[in-house]
Amino acid sequence: MDRGLFIGLITLDFLYLAEGVPASNQKIVAQDYLVAAGGPATNAAVTFSYLGNPAKLLGVIGSHPIGNLILSDLQAFEIEILELDPTRSEPPPVSSIIVSQGSGNRAVISINASKSQIPEYGFSPDFFQDIAIVLIDGHQMAVSHQAAQLAKAQNIPIVIDGGSWKPGFEKILPLADYAIASANFHPPGCQTPEDVMAYLVNLGIPHLAITHGKYPILYYSQGESGQLEIPPISAVDTLGAGDIFHGAFCHSILQQPFLEALQSAANIASQSCTTFGTRHWMKK
Numbered sequence: 001m002d003r004g005l006f007i008g009l010i011t012l013d014f015l016y017l018a019e020g021v022p023a024s025n026q027k028i029v030a031q032d033y034l035v036a037a038g039g040p041a042t043n044a045a046v047t048f049s050y051l052g053n054p055a056k057l058l059g060v061i062g063s064h065p066i067g068n069l070i071l072s073d074l075q076a077f078e079i080e081i082l083e084l085d086p087t088r089s090e091p092p093p094v095s096s097i098i099v100s101q102g103s104g105n106r107a108v109i110s111i112n113a114s115k116s117q118i119p120e121y122g123f124s125p126d127f128f129q130d131i132a133i134v135l136i137d138g139h140q141m142a143v144s145h146q147a148a149q150l151a152k153a154q155n156i157p158i159v160i161d162g163g164s165w166k167p168g169f170e171k172i173l174p175l176a177d178y179a180i181a182s183a184n185f186h187p188p189g190c191q192t193p194e195d196v197m198a199y200l201v202n203l204g205i206p207h208l209a210i211t212h213g214k215y216p217i218l219y220y221s222q223g224e225s226g227q228l229e230i231p232p233i234s235a236v237d238t239l240g241a242g243d244i245f246h247g248a249f250c251h252s253i254l255q256q257p258f259l260e261a262l263q264s265a266a267n268i269a270s271q272s273c274t275t276f277g278t279r280h281w282m283k284k
Contacts, residue, residue, distance in 0.1 A: 002254045003054040003130050005151075006247075007144045008041030008137030008161070009113050011093040012070050015239065017276050018123055021099050021107045031101060034277040037073040040093055040137035040161050041211070043278055049077045050282050053254070056080045056131070058147070059140060060116045062088030070264025084118040084143060092116075097239055104235035104273060113139040129155050135248050137161040141168035148175040153249045157253070161246045174203045178258075180249060182242055183212040193218055194238045197225075211242060217266060221258045228262055231270045240278035245269035276281040 016030035038044070045055040057079050061067040063086060070092060074081060095110035109220060121143045127150070134151045136144040136158065136206030145168065148158055153173045169187070173179060179200050183193065190196045193210050197220055200208045208220040214235075218225040248268040252261035272281040 001052075002132035003056065003136045004045070004048045004250050005056045005058060005128075005131045005147070006041040006045040006048070006137075007058045007135065007140055007147055009039030009093065009139035010042050010057065010061055010070060011038040011095050011110065011112075012036075012066055013038035013095045013097060013278070015099065015188065015277050017099050017101055017237070019102075021098050029155075030098075032276055034279070035069060035073075036277065036279055038278065039139070040163055040246065041135060041139070042074070043240045043243030044135055044247035045079050045248065046074070046077045046138070046160065046278075047245050048250050049079055049245045051248065051251040051268075053132075053251055054078070054080070056082055058082040058084065058143065060084045060113065060118065061087060061251055062086070062090060062116075064089060064091045065066045066091045066094070070212055076181065082121075084121060084140065085116065088116065090116075091187045099237045099239060099276065104238045107236070108239075110141075111146040111159040113126055113137070117141070118143050123147065123150055126153060128156055131156055132254055133157050135159045135161060135246060136172060137163065138172075141166060141172070144168075145171050148172050151175075159246065159253075161243070163242060171266055173200065173205060176205050177202075178207045178209075178249075178253065180209045180246060181203050183210065185210070208238065209262055210267075213238070213241075217262060219259065219262060228259065228266065230266055233270050233274055235273045237276045238273050241269045241273050244272045244278070244281075 015034040017032040045123035160179040162185040252264040
């Protein structure tokens with residue numbers, strides 16, 4: 001089976017469904033809640049696994065007891081976890097998210113991987129022999145650059161999750177086969193989606209896409225550009241939709257041409273927005 005390697009952020013997410021975000025010094029009661037492992041690469045790996053492909057997740061959880069909650073969730077999806085810092089005693093990053101009932105909009109406060117950067121990983125000579133695709137979210141930049149160089153040398157396709165610009169992407173992006181950016185991805189000097197697309201095209205990346213929520217996806221593929229429509233839905237929760245999109249894309253691109261893979265990923269990500277949380281859509 002086609003195995004994927006997902007490199008980046010691993011968090012513990014506390015999700016709450018509420019009427020809205022509390023004002024200063026206000027307490028509110030949530031209608032529902034969910035505790036799950038999170039992070040862009042993590043949610044992408046879970047989606048990839050749910051769709052039928054084995055997934056390896058390379059990131060930091062550490063040895064803190066909170067990590068057991070992350071491990072139990074990921075083990076339910078048979079994710080193979082490759083720990084970058086097994087002796088780390090500090091708690092892993094935790095995110096608290098409030099999803100507004102009715103609109104599906106979310107408010108997030110979190111700690112990313114800025115305090116747990118790992119300078120290198122001991123990749124064995126045969127590490128990539130069973131890897132069919134690599135996704136990088138940019139939250140472990142040094143290890144991601146190391147992996148991207150090794151994967152490129154072995155002609156393994158590399159997908160970049162461009163959720164937001166992070167220093168170091170300028171070294172990894174030229175190695176990518178696919179870059180899928182959000183509307184919040186702004187490389188230096190880029191203000192508009194057109195700027196971003198031109199920047200990425202100039203790096204020589206063959207296949208590009210820029211997502212923007214419910215609005216059409218802008219794409220570029222080997223000299224051709226255009227837009228793909230997003231399926232209309234009634235959104236309950238948009239949290240993690242981009243992560244799910246990337247995991248679904250990694251699954252689909254192993255079987256379909258670029259534009260078809262984008263459309264398949266958009267359909268799955270849209271479906272995920274019709275339920276609360278990053279997991280309930282899988283039970284529909």
